[in-house]
Amino acid sequence: MDPDVLRRLHDILGPAGVVADPDLLRGYLSDWRGAYQGTAAVVARPADTGQVAEILGLCHRRGVAVVPQGGNTGLCGGAVPDRSGTQLVLSTNRLRRIRGVDRADQTITVEAGVVLQTVQEAADAAGLLFPLSLGAEGSCTIGGNLATNAGGTAVVRYGTMRELTLGVEVVLPDGRIWNGLRGLRKDNTGYDLKQLFIGSEGTLGVITAAVLALHPAIRSRATAWVALSDPQAAVDLIEIVRATAGSRLSGFELMSAQSVEFVLRHVSGTRDPFGSAHPWFALLELSDPMADAPLAQTLETVLGEAFERELLRDAVVADGSTQVAALWALREGISEAQNHEGPSLKHDITVPISVIPAFVAATDDALRATMPGIRIVTYGHVGDGNLHYNLSKPPGTDDEVFRSRAAELARVVYDSTAGFAGSISAEHGLGQSKREVIADYKPAVELDLMRGIKQLFDPAGLMNPGKVLPEG
Template sequence: MTADLIGRLREVVGPSGLISDPGEMAGYLTDWRNAYTGTAAAVVRPGSTEEVAGVVALCREAGVAVVPQGGNTGLCGGAIPDSSGRQVVLSLTRMRRIRDLDAANQTITVEAGAVLQSVQEAAAAAGRLFPLSLGAQGSCTIGGNLATNAGGTGVLRYGTTRDLTLGLEVVLPDGRVWNGLRGLRKDNTGYDLKQLFIGAEGTLGVITAAVLKLFPAVRSRATAWVALPGPQAAVDLIGVLRGLAGDRLTGFEIMSRQSVELVLRHSSGARDPFGDRHPWYALVELSDSLPVAGLDGVIESALGEAFEHGLVVDAVVAANPAQAAALWALREGISEAQNHEGPSLKHDVTVPVSRIPAFVEGTDRALEGAVPGIRIVTYGHIGDGNLHYNLSKPVGSGDEEFRARAGALARVIYDSTRAFDGSISAEHGLGQSKRGIIADYKDSLELDLMRGLKQLFDPRGLMNPGKLL
């Protein structure tokens, strides 16, 4: 990259909006797990959509690739540049404004760099709910959530980020700005263009703002921690809960005993809700907009019915918000706790809910056959079929030896996922980590159509190259 282009970019974003010092750029060039590291000619931090458009247009003119980045909390390296040193990282973190909140229309319009938690708080201040909830919500951005079609714990009731989005503003690869910020729930005027950019991981354009759906505020909750004999019981319990609670069933998370043990071992203050060990657990949450909705009675009735059918071994219902938070901490602490055990081989798969029990049984058996003593850390949003199927090394084995098996072990999981009509990425995206193998697990015609869209929008291949495709 020439000094002339650096100077022209600085003119667009101002002196504080461009970083070229290697030390100052470091935090933008490595993901939070230190799994992916690249280099860049510069990090550009525009403060407006107009500045984003100016940056993209200049880079296109110079033939320089752009890597959009939000909170840099991804797990697949999708926001990290390559090692060439010729790419520009385009960080949206200065664009954090809440542009509008329309309570009557139940919408909020936010810029892509807005942190998810700040959007939740803005909605709450207006007596509304923005239901997207992730472990990284204090640092991930709306732009990143959109780019990966993030899921989280509320998908069971509210859907993914795609379902929560009504309109987008996008800077296209040629620098033009598409203003699709329409808060309409009905717009039958042709192709729904916003859907092309959601989940595209910045390969078709740079999302700069979005109109998101809001919902009535939650005024009552009931939370329970449930011991289960196995995954089949979890699937059956979802049916019982849906039958009694309907759409008040907001969350249903499943965790293996191995997952919970890691949290109990490494998370300060974590306590086992039961005196006995159980093979599987579920975290169940009901919610309602009514302040007095009788949810404790509903969840207790459902658990009582489940006990009668042998689906539940033990259960505890949180008596207050502090107890509910402690139960959620057991679930949300799994990923971090696993990192204390050496390499964590993370996989994010989805299969039809009805097939989860057979999938878990068959995949566990195949992994244990491949690496005796392997520790399988399985947990996730079982209500929508999404499992985080993570692996830790056998006790006493070496880190590098285990890392060397990562590709082969991923194949075991992905082959099993395909056999059960699933997907090798439920909510983390493809990024760098799965780009090389997606062709083995996705229909060739689908990939041809995706490549055609990429060629149409970005014929020079300058938008986040080396990711997704």
């Protein structure tokens, strides 16, 4: 990087705001899993929106590319710089202020670098709920959640980050600040620009703060872990729960036996609630703001009907918060557990809920035909039609041999997804991993419009180049 740019960065940020020590840099240059690796001479750590604006203004004048980074928990390489060493990583880890909680409006205004769990805790302290919930919540940031339009386990009731965001503050690639921090529930004054930044993965500007919608705190909860014969039973069960519990359904996760087997093998303290083999499992959660909501009875009605229709092989209802946590650990432990089985090839897809059974059957067949013995780790937010169709190598296969087939295997999953009118990324985004392949799955007109938007916001192409948009 140009020494003059480095000098200016030091002037703007001071010593605490520039990381150049190679030991300290390392953590910013690869992702959570170590799946992507880049280089950079320095990381900038602005402490407020004004400093972000000064840095982007400088980079705009000097033609320096900027890679925004939050908690670096993303799963598609979006926050990792390339290997040129010329890109500047802009970390939001000093943008950590909660600017305010408004109980009457049910909003919280936070800076981009605030960790999701901190926002959940601040909402809780105010007697309210910020419902976004995901396995990485102890490290991922609100800026990263916005930039990836994060989903997680409560989307079935509360929606994705998009539905939870009322306003954003953004620094544009030329250094101008757009203060769109309106906490309004209704605002029909033209194009809804905040939506462009949500899910933009750092390619249109740096999100510096947001106004988020809060919900009533949860005071009653009922949780069940059920064993199923096949995904069709899960789809039928969702229909029963929705018809019986309505909006009190706050979680519906599906897990294949392979997924749970990995957790039981690798995550200490986990225990099989049934002690006998079943091909599929689901985790259901009902919740309500009322302290004495009759959720146990509702759950009993749901499970009773499901047993009557022979959808369930077995069921256990959690008795107390320790058991609730134990059941969720079986679900939340899958990502970590799979890492112990060699490389995990991740495919984060969504299809209409109704076609899930046919989709799973067809995709499993196609994968097994492509690679006999492959271990298919299917699980996810089935209430949203979102499955993590992750793959582990056949036992005894060399890691590198398996990795070398990654593109071919991804094609199998994505072609099948497209054949069932699905999307190749439900929640993790395109980043660098799906940047090229998306050209085969999105209409050319849609990609043209995306390129037009990119050109409008970032004509010099300095915001997170090499991510999201395919080359050419």
